[in-house]
Amino acid sequence: MTAGRYQVTVTTGGGPLIQGWWGSEATARRKFASWVGEHGSRSGARVTLVDEETGVVLTEWPDRR
Template structure:
């Protein structure tokens, strides 16, 4: 999937088993910073998950909580 450079890094918040919020950034550094903010702000929601994906390559950079 080829996206504009301003929408390459996709952040997804899932709460109670459903997508609750999405965000897209062109800067990987900004997206990683937002990941940390979203975990802090929304991490207490029921069954919260935060996922950071490179929408161009499909690579998953970070998932909270860890799936280990």
């Protein structure tokens, strides 16, 4: 099975808690929102969505901007 282009990662304590890859950006964005809801209350939680093809962070929670 080939990993998808869009990677969603939940990190806590500086290390990955859970990661997933999807071929569809829309699907990855839905999973991003879902994981923010599921894991956002964990201490130090961070959720990122990255386009693996370009290396660009498409969105992150909490927003650092």
